[in-house]
Amino acid sequence: MPNPIQNVETRLRVPSTATKGEIIEIKTLISHPMYSGFTKDSAGKTIPRDIINTFAVTYNGRPVFKMTLQPAISANPFIAFSVVADQTGTFDFTWTDDNGAAYKDQAQITVS
C-alpha cells in the first residue's frame, strides 16, 4: 500500500448568508498530488496511482453534488458548482482518495 498523502488541506468558499431560493456558487480546493499512476519519480520508479476519486457534498444531510474524478484531473483539485440556498444549515464536503483516506470539511450558511 502506498503511504497516505501528508499535509492535505482543504479550502472552501461558501457564502455565509443568502436569501431563500438564491443560487449560490460553492468553490472548493484540496491539496492533493493526484498521482495518476503514469508518472515516475526522480529514480525512474513509477509512482503508484493515488488520486482523489470521489468528491461528495451534502446540504443538511441531503446529497447535492457528486463528482467522480479520473487521473486526468489536475493536482490540487479545484471544483466549483452551484446550489439553491433554501435552508439555514451545514454543507458537508468529503473527498476520498485511492488509499481510502477521507478528507472532510464543513461550511455554515444562514438563509433568510
Place this chain on the structure above:
Amino acid sequence: MMTETEFGPALYTRRKSIAVAGSGLLAALAVLMLPDAALAKTADVNKWLAQQLPGTPSPGKVTIDAPDIAENGNTVPITISVDSPMTEQNYVKTIIMAADGNPLPGVAIFELSPANGKASVDFRIRLAQTEKVTAVAQMSDGSLWTASRVIKVTIGGCGG
C-alpha cells in the same frame, strides 16, 4: 455570526509543486512523456462515454468553456454548462467528460439534481498534448446532448 472561509493566496503544496515544476520541468518532460501508442484514441473515448451513458447523444445544449490554447497541460481550466432548466420536471442528471489524447479516456463524472439550480461545473484537467475533449449531458428525461472542442496544449501535462 457565520464566518466565510476564504481561499488563501496559494496552498503550500501548490506553491511547492509550481516550484518543482518550474525547476525540473524540462528535464522531467523527456522522462515522463508516454509514447503516443499508450494514449487513448477516439474509439476508446466513445467506448468510455457509452459505458457511462449508453445511447447516441445529439449535438447541442452543452457548452465547454476552455482556453483555445493552454500553455500548461497540467492544469487546464474547464467549465461545462448545460442549457437546461433545473426543476423537478426537467433537469440535468449527469455530465461526463472524456479526452482523446490522454493515457485514459475518462476525465470526470458529475451527478447533479434540481438542488443545484444551475447546470454548470468548473474544474481543472490535465492534457498530455493538443487533443479533443468531449462532454455528454444526460437530462432527467433520458435524452443525451454533447459538445466537443480541441484544446491546443503548448506544454503537455504528462501526468495524464
